[in-house]
Amino acid sequence: MDHFLYRDGQLMAEDVPLAEIAAQVGTPFYVYSTATLERHYRVFQEALDGLDHLICYAMKANSNQAVLRTLARLGAGMDVVSGGEYARAQAAGVPGARIVFSGVGKTEGEMRTALTGGIRQFNVESEPELELLSRVAVAIGATAPIAIRVNPDVDARTHAKIATGKSENKFGIPIARAREVYARAAALPGIAVVGVDVHIGSQLTELEPYRAAFTRVAELVRALRADGHRIGRIDLGGGLGIPYEASNTAPPLPFDYGRVVRETVGDLDAEIEIEPGRLIAGNAGLLVSKVIYVKHGEGRDFLILDAAMNDLVRPAMYDAHHDIVPLVEPAPGVAPRPMDVVGPVCETGDTFARARNLPPLAAGDLVAFRSAGAYGAVMASEYNSRPLVPEVLVRGDQFAVVRARPSFDEMLSRDTIPHWLE
Numbered sequence: 380m381d382h383f384l385y386r387d388g389q390l391m392a393e394d395v396p397l398a399e400i401a402a403q404v405g406t407p408f409y410v411y412s413t414a415t416l417e418r419h420y421r422v423f424q425e426a427l428d429g430l431d432h433l434i435c436y437a438m439k440a441n442s443n444q445a446v447l448r449t450l451a452r453l454g455a456g457m458d459v460v461s462g463g464e465y466a467r468a469q470a471a472g473v474p475g476a477r478i479v480f481s482g483v484g485k486t487e488g489e490m491r492t493a494l495t496g497g498i499r500q501f502n503v504e505s506e507p508e509l510e511l512l513s514r515v516a517v518a519i520g521a522t523a524p525i526a527i528r529v530n531p532d533v534d535a536r537t538h539a540k541i542a543t544g545k546s547e548n549k550f551g552i553p554i555a556r557a558r559e560v561y562a563r564a565a566a567l568p569g570i571a572v573v574g575v576d577v578h579i580g581s582q583l584t585e586l587e588p589y590r591a592a593f594t595r596v597a598e599l600v601r602a603l604r605a606d607g608h609r610i611g612r613i614d615l616g617g618g619l620g621i622p623y624e625a626s627n628t629a630p631p632l633p634f635d636y637g638r639v640v641r642e643t644v645g646d647l648d649a650e651i652e653i654e655p656g657r658l659i660a661g662n663a664g665l666l667v668s669k670v671i672y673v674k675h676g677e678g679r680d681f682l683i684l685d686a687a688m689n690d691l692v693r694p695a696m697y698d699a700h701h702d703i704v705p706l707v708e709p710a711p712g713v714a715p716r717p718m719d720v721v722g723p724v725c726e727t728g729d730t731f732a733r734a735r736n737l738p739p740l741a742a743g744d745l746v747a748f749r750s751a752g753a754y755g756a757v758m759a760s761e762y763n764s765r766p767l768v769p770e771v772l773v774r775g776d777q778f779a780v781v782r783a784r785p786s787f788d789e790m791l792s793r794d795t796i797p798h799w800l801e
């Protein structure tokens with residue numbers, strides 16, 4: 380459920396007409412709903428109610444500081460994957476004790492930053508990383524709390540580009556080798572084993588892959604404890620999918636995911652960590668765009684928007700579907716027409732949808748891409764020298780620009796001219 384509904388024929392973000400934001404901010408822009416973000420966070424809280432747990436929001440999904448603060452105020456921890464994300468989490472007031480650090484390529488500098496600034500745990504993905512972390516920790520006289528990310532060799536049955544739990548993927552340590560690597564970790568100076576970590580992929584639409592992975596993790600936890608390790612935390616990663624198409628069957632609910640968690644790892648007397656990103660932010664955001672032209676092509680019509688693949692890359696990158704709806708509610712009985720929805724960027728990949736049935740639209744009309752709150756703004760680029768799209772946060776009847784659209788001057792000022800070209 381989200382808070383983007385039609386009221387009196389107008390698409391609203393909570394109590395703010397989106398057209399009003401468009402008039403003030405210009406298009407395209409991203410808009411997020413505070414009530415939806417909070418609701419999604421609470422849905423996970425309720426799903427894990429009664430279990431000792433911490434929700435570490437995967438901030439790669441949407442790392443705007445206003446979004447982070449909204450969640451941090453509710454008690455959320457953060458899952459970070461870079462020094463930049465760590466800095467954002469800190470700036471948003473998240474204490475190190477609630478930050479977990481994931482990723483296969485953590486650098487020495489990132490390790491040092493997190494160890495000095497405070498960290499709940501590193502989710503370690505390889506033996507070389509473990510050795511480096513030990514050296515860095517010893518050098519600064521710190522102890523690095525770690526979980527080892529294990530690869531359970533489970534097929535998440537999602538898009539190949541976002542599946543991470545098969546043995547051929549670059550992620551984690553094969554679960555069969557985990558005990559050996561834990562033994563190595565326990566022997567290293569500057570390292571304190573605190574838990575086990577797993578993440579099998581993103582946009583999962585079934586629970587069975589979770590059940591399979593978590594069952595393997597539970598067996599591993601028992602074996603590791605028998606080996607003498609203190610495994611106090613189990614990080615189950617993120618990945619629960621969201622409904623992108625109003626017309627499709629919805630993915631499992633967090634409540635049912637919570638049941639799988641309880642049934643698989645609930646009796647291990649460990650603190651459960653989860654790292655949801657998409658489910659918290661995805662349906663809490665829209666990308667609003669304006670129709671520039673309606674172009675009649677050969678056998679097809681094109682809706683040319685002022686948003687492009689650089690602003691929302693998911694359709695070009697993963698063939699992802701985003702529902703597209705007009706800001707003015709179509710009158711009942713108006714027949715939709717198939718349109719190819721495209722952006723102004725000079726490549727055919729800049730296509731948001733093919734033969735999408737849409738109500739009649741004209742130049743100047745506004746449309747919204749739904750489910751764009753996660754992996755939208757964060758994956759945007761300035762390709763074609765298009766300034767990054769601004770972001771707006773709504774709360775009730777108020778809204779605030781939480782990232783302004785850069786001017787051309789700001790964009791250009793980041794280049795510098797070497798002396799021989801002056």
Ligand code: LLP
Pocket residue numbers: 437440458481482541578580581582616617618619654655656657658693697753754
């Ligand atoms: N934890 C780890 C270690 C991850 O790698 C990810 C996502 C998450 C948590 C959060 O997963 P979520 O709950 O958001 O599914 N750009 C792609 C998605 C990439 C996901 C990468 N890892 C997309 O637009 O679909």
